Amino acid sequence: ISIIFLTYYVTDNVNGALFAGLLSATAWFMPAFAVNWGKFPAISSLAVMPSVLAFWGFQLRKNLTNKTVFLICLVLLGGIALMHTRIIICVFLAVGSILISNKLLDTDELGFFQSLRLSLLYILSMLPVYQVIIDFYSGIPSVLAWIILLPFAFQTFPRLSLGVFFFTLGSWFIALVPPLVIANGPELIDRQFLEIMFYIPFSIMGGAGFVGLMKKLSSNAVARRLTAIFLSLFVTLVFLQGDSLLPDQCCVFFKQDDRIAFQWIQELTSQDALFLVSTINTDDKITGTDAGAWIQPLLDRNTNKIPYDINWNTKQELDEICHSSAEDVYIYMGAGQYSFNNSQLSMENWTEQVFTAGQTIIYRLTGCPR
Numbered sequence: 001i002s003i004i005f006l007t008y009y010v011t012d013n014v015n016g017a018l019f020a021g022l023l024s025a026t027a028w029f030m031p032a033f034a035v036n037w038g039k040f041p042a043i044s045s046l047a048v049m050p051s052v053l054a055f056w057g058f059q060l061r062k063n064l065t066n067k068t069v070f071l072i073c074l075v076l077l078g079g080i081a082l083m084h085t086r087i088i089i090c091v092f093l094a095v096g097s098i099l100i101s102n103k104l105l106d107t108d109e110l111g112f113f114q115s116l117r118l119s120l121l122y123i124l125s126m127l128p129v130y131q132v133i134i135d136f137y138s139g140i141p142s143v144l145a146w147i148i149l150l151p152f153a154f155q156t157f158p159r160l161s162l163g164v165f166f167f168t169l170g171s172w173f174i175a176l177v178p179p180l181v182i183a184n185g186p187e188l189i190d191r192q193f194l195e196i197m198f199y200i201p202f203s204i205m206g207g208a209g210f211v212g213l214m215k216k217l218s219s220n221a222v223a224r225r226l227t228a229i230f231l232s233l234f235v236t237l238v239f240l241q242g243d244s245l246l247p248d249q250c251c252v253f254f255k256q257d258d259r260i261a262f263q264w265i266q267e268l269t270s271q272d273a274l275f276l277v278s279t280i281n282t283d284d285k286i287t288g289t290d291a292g293a294w295i296q297p298l299l300d301r302n303t304n305k306i307p308y309d310i311n312w313n314t315k316q317e318l319d320e321i322c323h324s325s326a327e328d329v330y331i332y333m334g335a336g337q338y339s340f341n342n343s344q345l346s347m348e349n350w351t352e353q354v355f356t357a358g359q360t361i362i363y364r365l366t367g368c369p370r
Helices: 002-011 014-026 032-037 040-062 067-083 087-104 112-125 127-136 140-156 158-181 191-197 199-216 221-234 256-268 291-299 315-322
Strands: 274-282 285-288 302-307 329-333 351-357 360-365
Touching (some): 002 014, 002 199, 040 067, 040 087, 040 199, 112 140, 112 158, 127 158, 140 199, 158 199, 256 291, 256 360, 285 291, 291 329
Parallel strands (some): 274 329
Antiparallel strands (some): 274 285
8 A cells, every 4th residue: 555655656557556555565575584584573574664655745845834734744754763763764765866966967858779778777777686576576477577577667767767866775774785885883774674675666667657658558448458357367366376375484483292292391390491592604603593593582481592503513603501590401402404403402412302293392401521
């Protein structure tokens, strides 16, 4: 709905706005996939941002000097900033991109071949984020439809399309380049936020291209209707596959066996028990790899984060564990791809298997290895 609102503002065309909304809802895995990451503040702020920009455009265009309208606009910006502060960068990048494009272009329509060149340049500009496109925006029907519509977007709405071009370019530049220059520096836009937000410019460009194509077919009502129906059905094929509606297996940590294990932990372990849980280090960030990551927040038991590929035979690795003040030390092994190595743990004489449910196993340390 938010994409529909913004696209209608920038194209003044209901059909183009509805098609852009259809793209954002069904054409790519994002933003639905971000639910797997628990990125609810980011999803919420990005979902609302287009409607806030549209409201700004509608109101400030006519009431630029109206203090009440200006105050409402600031309140809306503050509201979405409270959802996720990175959205401020996106808002100012969007406004700046449109202002620059309006300065660079003073024409309302471009020639088709010039539009084709700009479309190719836009596609080439996304090469640095090709992996993002492959992972979350590469559904063949949607990509084909979007590429076909792209030149019509540049031809019919050159200033809008150039502004979206700058917005896309600026987004990945801000997200990817500063970390290469300043190690461990602040991330104005992180990679996951970037992966979620691309659905906004892609949907708007698709809606603008849809309007441009329909104008080209304005003299043939039958061809226009058939093309509109075909494109609408075509971009929903990714959605109809069902993948975007299901949790991704990479992120399903808590399963039925883990539910039973958590009940066992809650009923049969002391409040002072210590659980060793598996983690992985990616991009200098330590993250859990199975349901063990939820033991502390859900059951209020102490946990120590241990690399999933730890060599349990190495005494040096276990010295800190052995010298902990906890009397009861457990090792939680879930069913994740990067959980602890069960074959190694089961052979150690200083562990005792105290719980098992499917592939979820809990070991108790009976003594420190020698």
